[in-house]
Amino acid sequence: MNASTSLSSSSEPASGDLSKLTDSRHICYVDSLEPRFLLLYIALSYSHMVQEYGSKMMELSNKIVAVLLKCLGDGLEFKYFGDFSLCHGYLRINNYTPPEHIETEDVEGLGMHTDMSCITILYQDAIGGLQMRSKEGDWVDLLPNEDALVVNIGDLLQAWSNGRLRSSKHRVVLKQPVNRLSVAFFWCFEDEKVILAPEDVVGEGNHRIYKPFVCLDYIKFRENTEEGRFDRVGNNVNGFAAISALNCDENMST
Ligand SMILES: O=C(O)CCC(=O)C(=O)O
Numbered sequence: 001m002n003a004s005t006s007l008s009s010s011s012e013p014a015s016g017d018l019s020k021l022t023d024s025r026h027i028c029y030v031d032s033l034e035p036r037f038l039l040l041y042i043a044l045s046y047s048h049m050v051q052e053y054g055s056k057m058m059e060l061s062n063k064i065v066a067v068l069l070k071c072l073g074d075g076l077e078f079k080y081f082g083d084f085s086l087c088h089g090y091l092r093i094n095n096y097t098p099p100e101h102i103e104t105e106d107v108e109g110l111g112m113h114t115d116m117s118c119i120t121i122l123y124q125d126a127i128g129g130l131q132m133r134s135k136e137g138d139w140v141d142l143l144p145n146e147d148a149l150v151v152n153i154g155d156l157l158q159a160w161s162n163g164r165l166r167s168s169k170h171r172v173v174l175k176q177p178v179n180r181l182s183v184a185f186f187w188c189f190e191d192e193k194v195i196l197a198p199e200d201v202v203g204e205g206n207h208r209i210y211k212p213f214v215c216l217d218y219i220k221f222r223e224n225t226e227e228g229r230f231d232r233v234g235n236n237v238n239g240f241a242a243i244s245a246l247n248c249d250e251n252m253s254t
């Protein structure tokens with residue numbers, strides 16, 4: 001039901017050949033292209049658009065991370081911005097096709113999960129269906145707004161901030177018998193980064209609630225092990241790296 005396409009956007013968008021093929025001087029020739037060249041042309045234009053979108057998302061992610069660091073403490077945006085300098089992004093385009101008859105009950109298009117990123121920037125189309133889980137355990141609709149993107153904190157930032165920034169539990173429910181589209185941009189630490197919350201982020205008198213861990217090991221835990229399957233077991237970074245469940249619960253409830 002949830003078809004997705006992953007694309008990498010870890011470096012500056014390629015220009016050169018691609019922009020030559022898609023710039024306006026060439027558009028007047030499109031009509032006269034053979035179908036197979038037309039398809040290639042569309043694919044290249046699409047790829048150019050995706051790269052441009054990815055590049056804007058990278059800029060925006062850097063701005064959002066700076067604001068979040070400032071929220072954790074004055075001056076931390078300067079001190080720790082470098083920790084995020086090797087972050088990379090990837091885009092996932094989610095297409096949800098509902099069953100033909102949505103009758104009495106809403107259909108879950110994407111089950112409850114947390115994202116494995118530092119942050120996720122999400123565009124959803126006008127159909128709606130994205131829901132966030134509140135602290136009290138209620139589902140709250142995030143209504144589509146064409147002037148707004150949704151920003152989620154992901155597990156990696158939760159661990160790096162010692163649980164001060166919390167990874168949001170969310171899901172998608174399909175309420176109407178129409179296709180739904182969303183574009184998620186995940187901004188993630190480099191695979192080999194060891195995540196350990198800095199002391200001044202943990203704060204004086206507080207304990208670290210997570211053991212240090214390598215990012216890629218966490219991704220593998222979530223993607224490849226039964227124990228890490230959030231949809232079945234509900235384990236995220238708390239289940240993977242918490243020093244003790246008690247410390248973790250205490251910290252997360254504040
Ligand atoms: O489709 C949506 O609105 C949410 C997608 C999402 O949560 C994800 O791709 O991780």
Ligand SMILES: [Fe+2]
Nearest residue numbers: 113114115170
């Ligand atoms: Fe998500």
